[in-house]
Amino acid sequence: MKYRKDNKTVIIPNHKELKRGLEKALLKFLKEIK
Structure with missing residues (x-):
């Protein structure tokens, strides 16, 4: 799914x-906390 924002294509993962x-x-x- 994609939409345009400020003339850039932003890809939104499903x-x-x-x-x-x-x-x-x-x-x-x-894992990093432990």
């Missing part, structure tokens, strides 16, 4: 990709 990315970031964050 919900599934976004959720997967957030989960990966969260797992990485938790």
